[in-house]
Amino acid sequence: MRSPRDFLKPQAVGAPAPLAEIPFKPSRMIHFFDPSNEKMAAKLPDIAKKTDILLGNLEDAVPADRKEAAREGLVKIGKQVDLGDTALWTRINSLDSPWVLDDLLRLVLEIGDRLEVVMVPKVEGAWDIHYVDRLLAQLEAKAKLRRPLLVHAILETAQGVANVEEIAQASPRMQGMSFGPADLAASRRMKTTRVGGGHPGYLVVTDPVKDQPEAPRQTAQQDLWHYSIARMVDACTANGLLPFYGPFGDISDPVGCEAQFRAAFLMGCVGAWSLHPSQIDIAKQVFSPDPAEVRFARRVLEAMPDGRGVLMLDGKMQDDATWKQCKVMVSLAELLAKKDPELAAKYGL
Ligand code: GLV
Ligand code: MG
Numbered sequence: 001m002r003s004p005r006d007f008l009k010p011q012a013v014g015a016p017a018p019l020a021e022i023p024f025k026p027s028r029m030i031h032f033f034d035p036s037n038e039k040m041a042a043k044l045p046d047i048a049k050k051t052d053i054l055l056g057n058l059e060d061a062v063p064a065d066r067k068e069a070a071r072e073g074l075v076k077i078g079k080q081v082d083l084g085d086t087a088l089w090t091r092i093n094s095l096d097s098p099w100v101l102d103d104l105l106r107l108v109l110e111i112g113d114r115l116e117v118v119m120v121p122k123v124e125g126a127w128d129i130h131y132v133d134r135l136l137a138q139l140e141a142k143a144k145l146r147r148p149l150l151v152h153a154i155l156e157t158a159q160g161v162a163n164v165e166e167i168a169q170a171s172p173r174m175q176g177m178s179f180g181p182a183d184l185a186a187s188r189r190m191k192t193t194r195v196g197g198g199h200p201g202y203l204v205v206t207d208p209v210k211d212q213p214e215a216p217r218q219t220a221q222q223d224l225w226h227y228s229i230a231r232m233v234d235a236c237t238a239n240g241l242l243p244f245y246g247p248f249g250d251i252s253d254p255v256g257c258e259a260q261f262r263a264a265f266l267m268g269c270v271g272a273w274s275l276h277p278s279q280i281d282i283a284k285q286v287f288s289p290d291p292a293e294v295r296f297a298r299r300v301l302e303a304m305p306d307g308r309g310v311l312m313l314d315g316k317m318q319d320d321a322t323w324k325q326c327k328v329m330v331s332l333a334e335l336l337a338k339k340d341p342e343l344a345a346k347y348g349l
Pocket of ligand 1: 060179259
């Protein structure tokens with residue numbers, strides 16, 4: 001166990017000091033793109049106007065014979081493309097792959113000053129983060145970077161879920177986590193063939209009707225992911241990290257996508273991945289608090305200026321704890337309103 005006194009010291013001579021606090025910026029969607037696709041790269045400045053985070057994906061979904069083209073494409077984008085105030089992230093290949101060392105060497109040395117966050121897939125325990133932590137510090141020193149790169153882990157193996165707290169605490173670089181239901185399903189040997197969402201077979205059924213064994217019985221699908229997302233949200237928020245829901249693979253099902261994103265939002269996630277432009281709008285809608293809720297939350301804050309006491313508003317009890325919930329809602333609305341004039345008008349801010 002590392003001494004708390006050393007936690008905020010750089011891991012290599014000449015590397016920038018770690019941040020004591022993770023900055024919170026609008027993070028409603030992490031939009032994935034394949035940097036080996038030149039047509040897509042040409043569209044990035046336009047896509048950047050409506051996204052909070054753009055992520056150059058080097059891992060799964062990029063075929064083995066395009067790995068180098070993807071890495072080089074991202075270097076070029078980082079050097080040449082203006083993305084405004086949209087953050088640029090990358091997802092590197094997994095730590096056991098033949099590509100990851102070159103991913104880190106090339107990206108940090110060439111565009112380390114442009115990248116904000118490195119997403120690391122298939123993180124299993126603190127040891128994976130320690131490896132990346134030290135290597136990043138060495139590369140930051142070599143590249144003479146002044147700002148430390150942050151690390152985002154994907155929670156997508158059974159062992160990763162079992163070790164989620166120690167992963168969250170492994171380094172001050174830990175910016176957040178995303179939930180990866182596709183790899184997690186495979187790792188757990190779940191009998192599904194999907195990327196996120198529910199399953200018609202995972203349900204509860206009402207009791208049989210007395211003396212009518214054939215009578216129809218209502219069923220309701222349950223959330224396959226509730227337990228693990230809740231663990232991730234607790235591990236992240238307990239340690240000052242940001243939790244995200246990951247991918248929803250059925251692009252033809254916007255309703256299912258919206259429900260999955262909303263469940264994550266209500267549980268405390270700040271955003272989700274978008275794998276297709278249509279999901280950018282869904283994420284924006286879901287992860288921006290509802291204007292009616294924001295208006296109500298502002299009324300609570302106004303009614304209890306010092307955040308203490310008890311009163312009734314529209315028949316609902318308000319006290320110190322509801323005040324704190326309202327503060328979360330209004331602070332997020334204020335942050336998003338600064339970036340998005342349309343939202344600012346809806347919130348009356
Ligand atoms: C994401 O990478 C997933 O496996 O769901
Ligand atoms: Mg995965």
